[in-house]
Amino acid sequence: xxxxxxxxxxxxxxxxxxxxxxxxxxxxxxxxxxxxxxxxxxxxxxxxxxxxxxxxxxxxxxxxxxxxxxxxxxxxxxxxxxxxxxxxxxxxxxxxxxxxxxxxxxxxxxxxxxxxxxxxxxxxxxxxxxxxxxxxxxxxxxxxxxxxxxxxxxxxxxxxxxxxxxxxxxxxxxxxxxxxxxxxxxxxxxxxxxxxxxxxxxxxxxxxxxxxxxxxxxxxxxxxxxxxxxxxxxxxxxxxxxxxxxxxxxxxxxxxxxxxxxxxxxxxxxxx
Amino acid sequence: xxxxxxxxxxxxxxxxxxxxxxxxxxxxxxxxxxxxxxxxxxxxxxxxxxxxxxxxxxxxxxxxxxxxxxxxxxxxxxxxxxxxxxxxxxxxxxxxxxxxxxxxxxxxxxxxxxxxxxxxxxxxxxxxxxxxxxxxxxxxxxxxxxxxxxxxxxxxxxxxxxxxxxxxxxxxxxxxxxxxxxxxxxxxxxxxxxxxxxxxxxxxxxxxxxxxxxxxxxxxxxxxxxxxxxxxxxxxxxxxxxxxxxxxxxxxxxxxxxxxxxxxxxxxxxxxxxxxxxxxxxxxxxxxxxxxxxxxxxxxxxxxxxxxxxxxxxxxxxxxxxxxxxxx
Numbered sequence: 145x146x147x148x149x150x151x152x153x154x155x156x157x158x159x160x161x162x163x164x165x166x167x168x169x170x171x172x173x174x175x176x177x178x179x180x181x182x183x184x185x186x187x188x189x190x191x192x193x194x195x196x197x198x199x200x201x202x203x204x205x206x207x208x209x210x211x212x213x214x215x216x217x218x219x220x221x222x223x224x225x226x227x228x229x230x231x232x233x234x235x236x237x238x239x240x241x242x243x244x245x246x247x248x249x250x251x252x253x254x255x256x257x258x259x260x261x262x263x264x265x266x267x268x269x270x271x272x273x274x275x276x277x278x279x280x281x282x283x284x285x286x287x288x289x290x291x292x293x294x295x296x297x298x299x300x301x302x303x304x305x306x307x308x309x310x311x312x313x314x315x316x317x318x319x320x321x322x323x324x325x326x327x328x329x330x331x332x333x334x335x336x337x338x339x340x341x342x343x344x345x346x347x348x349x350x351x352x353x354x355x356x357x358x359x360x361x362x363x364x365x366x367x368x369x370x371x372x373x374x375x376x377x378x379x380x381x382x383x384x385x386x387x388x389x390x391x392x393x394x395x396x397x398x399x400x401x402x403x404x405x406x407x408x409x410x411x412x413x414x415x416x
Numbered sequence: 417x418x419x420x421x422x423x424x425x426x427x428x429x430x431x432x433x434x435x436x437x438x439x440x441x442x443x444x445x446x447x448x449x450x451x452x453x454x455x456x457x458x459x460x461x462x463x464x465x466x467x468x469x470x471x472x473x474x475x476x477x478x479x480x481x482x483x484x485x486x487x488x489x490x491x492x493x494x495x496x497x498x499x500x501x502x503x504x505x506x507x508x509x510x511x512x513x514x515x516x517x518x519x520x521x522x523x524x525x526x527x528x529x530x531x532x533x534x535x536x537x538x539x540x541x542x543x544x545x546x547x548x549x550x551x552x553x554x555x556x557x558x559x560x561x562x563x564x565x566x567x568x569x570x571x572x573x574x575x576x577x578x579x580x581x582x583x584x585x586x587x588x589x590x591x592x593x594x595x596x597x598x599x600x601x602x603x604x605x606x607x608x609x610x611x612x613x614x615x616x617x618x619x620x621x622x623x624x625x626x627x628x629x630x631x632x633x634x635x636x637x638x639x640x641x642x643x644x645x646x647x648x649x650x651x652x653x654x655x656x657x658x659x660x661x662x663x664x665x666x667x668x669x670x671x672x673x674x675x676x677x678x679x680x681x682x683x684x685x686x687x688x689x690x691x692x693x694x695x696x697x698x699x700x701x702x703x704x705x706x707x708x709x710x711x712x713x714x715x716x717x718x719x720x721x722x723x724x725x726x727x728x729x730x731x732x733x734x735x736x737x738x739x740x741x742x743x744x
Binding site: 150153154157158161286290298308310311313314315316317318319320321322324325326329346349350351353354355356357358359360361362364365367368371372375384 | 429440441442443444445446447448449450452453454456457458459460478486487490491493494497605606608609610612613614617618
C-alpha cells in the first residue's frame with residue numbers, strides 16, 4: 145500500500161526539476177559580472193580552468209581556484225545560499241562513496257587508527273582531501289558557467305565551437321520539450337492522485353506506471369510529427385536560424401587577460 | 417573517456433545523417449526529452465523502495481541503437497549541465513557507459529533473443545526484459561573497469577591514487593553487485609512494462625523496429641563492436657600492468673635485481689591494514705582479465721545458443737502450424 149507516497153514522490157520530483165531550471169534561467173539574466181561576458185569566452189575560459197583543476201596536484205592551487213570561483217559568484221550577484229545548495233547536492237554522496245574509503249584503502253604511512261583496526265594513512269588523507277577539493281572545484285566552475293549563461297546562448301557558443309549543428313539543434317529542442325513533457329507527466333500523476341482514495345499495491349502501481357510511460361512515449365511520437373509540420377510550415381529546410389548575435393566587448397578582453405595570467409601563474413608554480 | 421566515446425558519437429551521427437530527413441531533428445529531440453522524463457520517473461519496487469531507470473534499451477528498441485546513442489547522450493548532457501547530476505569531466509565516461517554500452521548491449525541481446533518472431537510475441541518481450549537487464553549490467557561492469565583502472569593509470573610516485581582510489585577487484589564487484597540486485601531489475605521492470613503495453617496498444621511503434629531487422633549485416637557490426645570493446649579494454653589494462661610492474665616487490669626484484677629498502681618496509685605496512693587489498697600483483701590482474709574475458713565469451717555463447725535454439729524451435733513450430741492449419 146504505497147500508492148499515495150509513490151505518486152507524491154513523483155510529483156515532487158517533477159516540480160523540483162522544473163523549479164530548479166526556472167531559477168537557473170532567471171539567474172542567468174540578472175546583470176552581474178559573469179552574465180555580461182560573451183558566452184564563447186565564458187565556455188572556453190572556464191573549461192580551461194576545469195582542465196587545470198584536473199591537472200593540479202597541490203592543495204594551494206585547488207584552494208585558490210575555489211576561492212576565485214566563489215569571488216566570481218559574488219560578483220555575478222548569485223545568492224550564496226543557493227549556490228552552495230547546488231554545489232553540495234552531489235559532494236556528500238561522492239565523499240561517502242569514494243573519498244572516505246580512500247582514507248583507509250590507500251596504502252602508506254599510518255596516521256591515525258580507528259577502532260584499533262582500520263588505519264587512516266597519511267597518503268589516504270591526502271588522497272581524500274585532493275579528491276574532494278578537485279570535485280568541488282570543477283563542480284563550482286561548471287555551476288558558475290551554467291548558472292550565468294542562458295541555455296540558448298550556451299548553445300550558440302557550442303555551435304561557434306564547431307559542434308555539429310544537428311547536435312546543437314537537438315540539444316536546444318530537447319531542452320524546450322523537456323518542460324512540456326514534465327508538465328504532461330506531472331498532470332498525469334496529479335490526475336491519478338486526485339482519483340486515488342486509499343492505496344494501491346506495488347504491482348498495480350508498476351502496471352500503471354508502465355502504461356503512463358508508454359503513453360508519454362506515444363505522445364512524444366505524435367508531438368514530434370506535429371512539431372515537424374509546424375517547423376515545415378514556417379519554412380524549415382534543415383537548418384535552424386537564430387537571431388542572437390554575439391559580440392566580444394571590453395570586459396571580455398579583461399577577463400581573458402586575467403584568465404591567461406592566472407593559468408600561466410599556475411603553470412609556473414607547477415614547473416618552476 | 418571523451419576519446420573513447422567520440423568514435424561512437426561520430427558513427428552514430430553518420431548513421432543518423434544517412435537516414436536524415438528533416439523529420440529527424442524534432443523526432444530525436446522529442447525522444448530525448450522523453451528519455452529525460454523516463455529517467456526522472458520514480459519506479460516503485462517490490463519491498464517498498466523506489467528507483468530510477470535509464471531506459472537506454474527501450475529507446476534503442478523503438479528508435480534503433482544509433483539513435484539511442486545520440487538521444488541518451490543528449491539527455492546526459494542536459495542532466496550534467498542543468499541539474500549538475502554528473503560533472504563535466506566525467507561526462508565522457510558516463511556517456512560511454514550509459515549511452516553507448518548500455519543500448520548497444522541491450523539491443524544486441526534483444527535482437528538475438530527475439531530473432532524473427534512476431535511483434536506481439538512473448539519472446540520479444542522476454543528479449544526486451546533480458547536485454548535491458550544485461551545492458552545495464554554491462555554498463556556497470558564497464559564503469560567498474562574505468563574506476564578500477566584509475567589508480568593503475570593515475571597515481572603519484574608514492575602510490576597515492578590521484579583520482580578514484582579503488583583497485584579493479586573492489587570497483588568491479590561493487591558496481592556489479594549493486595546493479596545485479598537493484599538497477600538491473602528496475603531497468604528490466606520498466607522496459608518490460610512499457611514494451612508489453614506498446615505490444616498491446618501501439619504495436620506500430622515497434623513495427624518500425626521490426627522492419628529494420630532486414631539489415632542483416634548490421635548484426636555483424638554490432639557483434640564486432642562488442643568483441644572489440646570486450647577485448648580492447650582489458651588489453652589496455654595489460655599494457656598498463658606491465659608499465660607499472662614496479663608495484664609488486666618481487667617483480668621489482670626481477671627487474672632491478674634488488675628490492676629497494678624503502679619499498680620493502682613499506683610493503684610490510686601495506687600488508688598490515690588491509691590484507692585483502694594488497695597492491696595487486698601482475699598475476700592477479702592477468703587472472704582477472706582472463707576470467708572476465710572468459711565470462712564475456714561464455715555469456716555471448718550462451719545467449720547465441722539460446723537464440724539459435726529458440727529460432728530453430730520456432731521454425732519447426734511454424735512449419736508444423738503452417739502445414740497443419742494452412743487455411744487460417
